[in-house]
Amino acid sequence: MVEVFEEISPADFFYRNRDIAGFTNPSRAIYSTIRELVENSLDACEIHKILPDVYIKLLKDSNSSGEPNKYRIRVEDNGSGLPSDIVPLAFGQVLFGSKYKLRQTRGTFGLGGKMAVLYGQITTHSETKIISSNGKSTIFEFHLMMDIKNNKPEILKKETYHNNSKWHGTIIEFLTEADYTRAKAKILEYLKQTAIVAPYANITFVDPKGRFFKFDRFTTTMPRPSIETTPHPHGVDVETIKRLVGITKAKNMKDFMRAHFQRVGETTAIKFLDFSKVDQKRNPKDITPEEIVLLVDGMKNYNAFMPPDASCLSPLGEESLKAGIQKEFNPEFIAVHQRKPSAYSGFPFIIEAGVAYGGNIPRTGNILLYRFANKIPLLFDEASDVSWKVIHNMVNWRHYKISADDPLAVFIHICSLKIPYKTVGKEFIADRPEVEREILNAIREVARHLSIYLSRKNFIEKERKRLDIFSKYLPKMASFSTKLAKKEKEPDIMPLIRGLKKYEEQKE
């Protein structure tokens, strides 16, 4: 028997492997759909420094009861919008993104959004409607379907309208199969946590029963946008070099190094090529596979590169993180801290940590952990995450006079050009030593602030109790002794109590 091999399109590949992209079942699929679309919307706003307004509506489409069922999903944003020639490709064709340039975003090259559309199409066999404008004179409306086998968008209908109000943004709407009943809790948790990391966004969700969930903007300060950058030599593999030599305009290896990698100037390029035993005058187009391997080995082992540049990253910033926590938990105390940039395997990253105490944070007998990566909440597999390990095995909470019974939540955000996820599921961070160390130091810093706050609070509490005791017993002493001494007038104890208060204020 002869095995038949056939070439498949990227769209086909995802269709066959939808499990790994988070579309395992109708419940998980609707969660992933909302999540991917919301993340695309937030990215579309933030890159252009627009304060995001995101509106999500989910509506049951058929009269049949029970789950799973057909739902109509609609997500609107006020982002930068898309040029009309890009729209069909952006939603109707699965593309591998460019690997030549790197940028910190929530989604990966919009791939997740396309998966959502694809899943909708294969479960309901219906079209996707996209309305978009970049704020100029025209609004475009497309009705698309994806030709999965050939990975091509099919435009069923295209309309243009006059954009009187200079509206900018994107609206996407399609039918999909979902089990909202089972997914509801996770969806709401996802939105709540997204509101924590994006306190500058208005997020509104109308669920199939018409219930209205609003997460209001709390601050107008936005984090600096991320910047597109070239890769650092430490983080490059053979495939990337192969592709780079295919597209490069450089005429020799020295210029090639300078053009496509960060932290490589004239001197570094010469020294490095010497180190790797690759001729600097060689034309990149003629380079052999053996030389590519030599080059990649050299990049891994050469120690004199400057560490990766983190200025391309977009951390939340301490103020935003604080605002987000404040908004969702209204705690009694918050401490936040942003670590200095660090790097693992050529990828810069920044750890931000927050700790919140009291307020709406419940006492669960455990420290609550909220994890975020590139501004998206991670909701699954908490116990496998490096942050969990740090919190439960590495931080000595007793040292900070904090116990698991305290109403305490810890927030960890990592932003990086490449998040070190442990698996393709992208739900938990691997325990890379560099990342682990940064998380540990960040938590220690905020825990120290909390510890100071708590001891001060205890002190004040103790002083208050002290004053209560004095205020309770001194009047009794006055009354009893007056009777015992057979006097008429009770002595005035207020000067004594005032004296105590004064004494306490001085101590504060």
Next chain:
Amino acid sequence: MRNKKSESSIKKKKEIMIQTLHNFGLQIYDQLWNCEFPWTKMPSRSINNIFYDSNLRQYILGDKAVKRSANNIRHIRPLTQMIWTALFANELSTQKKTSTLRDVFYSAQAYEMSFKDQQESDNIITDLETVIGHSREDFNVFPEERSSIFGDLTIEYTSPGYEGRRLNLTSHPDGMMIGPALTNAEFADCKADKVIAIEKGGLFTRFVEERVHDKFKAILVHTAGQAPRATRDILRRLNQELELPVYIFTDGDPWGMHIAMVIISGSANAAHLRDLNTPDAKWSGVWASDIVEYKLPSDKLTELDIKRLHELRKDPRYRGKLWKKEIKTFLNIKKKAEQEAFSRYGLTYIVDEYLPTKLEAMEE
């Protein structure tokens, strides 16, 4: 009535005590009036401040003092409780009412001065005793346990409604209960010439039946085990005011011996108080040597008994010759006997034979 040595003590004692309580109230009042945190000083009752005074023949407190100050967060509550207790004691005394320790515990609740438990209220009462130097019986707070007295002594009540009324203590063959009224009564007339204190109720009844009070002109006091403080107070008054010798009969074991000793030399717990002991009282049996001499039916000493004897041997109150000798004999014969053991020679033997011999020997 025999010539009374000291003047009737009851009325005077009460007056002094009420004045002391009043002064204590004044002290606190003045301190508050001067915007000072109230405080008081009293001798420390901790173990290392309790000493045996061989002149007084009782335990006393040393020079170490503790200061209770309202400025100290840990002191303010007990100090307030003490002032309340003083006020309560003052009311009891001036209104001639009596109360029990338990009663004090509950009464405090009416003033939002709740004690955690009776232990706490008992401690505060002991503090007040220490500060004013009077025992709680003086301000009419009594424990629950009661003992009794029988004999040809006529008392005159001072209790409200009974003032001036008299009672002869042979009126009832079970004896008269030594309660608050009897404790606060004056001695009016006495035909007896000695006092016999008896540990056990059975023997007390036997003595009444056998008319020991007649035959020996004795006042009989039933201590009911370890004598309550009111009973010790009565014994002392009989000894001091009426100059009656006091003889104590207990079981022949270390515990009986110690019942006698507490009547004679007081206890460490009452080291802050005076005038509760009767230094001239005599322990008249059952001695260890009586067990040998009278061949009394006996039990073996238990390990606990022996341990207790070794403790008593080190106790400064047991330095006397008689005590040393009897402890040694106990340890030698390793036996003990109850008072009732004399019954082997017939019910009246103890009265007819043992008692006369013993009293004669003691009077020599």
